[in-house]
Amino acid sequence: MESTSAYTLAALVVAFVVFRQLRTRPFRPVGSLVAPAVFGVLGAAGLAFGVASVVKFHPLTALPIVLLGASLAVAAALGAARARTVNVWRDSSGRLLRKGTVRTTGLWLLSFAVHLAFGLWIDHADGVGLLGTASLYAYIAIGLSAQHLLLRRRATAL
Template identity: 55%
Template sequence: MHTTAGPALALLVVALIVRRQLRTRPVRAAAPLIGTAVLGVLGVVALTFGVASATAHHPLTAPTVALVVLTLALAVPLGVVRARTVRVWRGPDGGALRKGTALTTALWLGSAAVHAAMAQWIDHTATGGLLGLSTLHLYLAVTYTVQALLVRRRAARLTAEPAEPAEPAGTPTDTATDTATGAAA
């Protein structure tokens, strides 16, 4: 049963993330961290059960542990690359808005494929259990946190810039009027 449930769960989670990525949304200071914190906690719990399932009959080997670490490390550059594909712009109210692109979607699918391949490799070297699949939540937490932090940084720089290019000192921005007569000065 776990051979089809695992990939189906991974596909569902990635589909939900991609769906959210393709919507225009405001860039908020704390919202991404709450979701990734939940994913992180779920990831630690899942990894604990994954290690227990993998070590039920054999101890973990150094190559298996190295592959788990490599899987989580690969999540970082994938998040960096995806963050660069997200459109960030100033909305009508001056706040930053964000929306993923078709390339963002393709890179999310690529990230999912990387995790799936690494999970298979981990399970092959562990010779039992579900250790590879158990890294999914932590992998998503890491890669999404990196992407969210970089998008938030871009949004902060964007909203810190003036909305209109500043006029040089002494340049009138509109016609002055004489308040007493209402005539142009």
């Protein structure tokens, strides 16, 4: 079981990501991929460590892996849905700007509720606990990447 401080840190990271989505910010085609890359590295490293720790004491079945894959697929789908709720426009000087909406926030909340549900499902079905904070970082990375790639397509059209 993960420590309370790990969950607190994860909650703060999630709050920061959502907060940044709701502010008007310049749209940077490449710079916006930095956060997903950082979360991806943290998620991959955490998952690798988590799996190595789990298999020492508990045989890893296919169910947690399938549910983890399904969870990450849902992250991509919800990232694509969030991309449609983010406003993208050019200001008077021609800069591209972006800002999330109330619907963006709702989809973020749904996204984390789905991740939590998958984690509880795995814990109940197999007792592995593979979807802790480490997979949350991978989940954010995939969701943000999908969101950014679709936003980039919309911004290019402007």
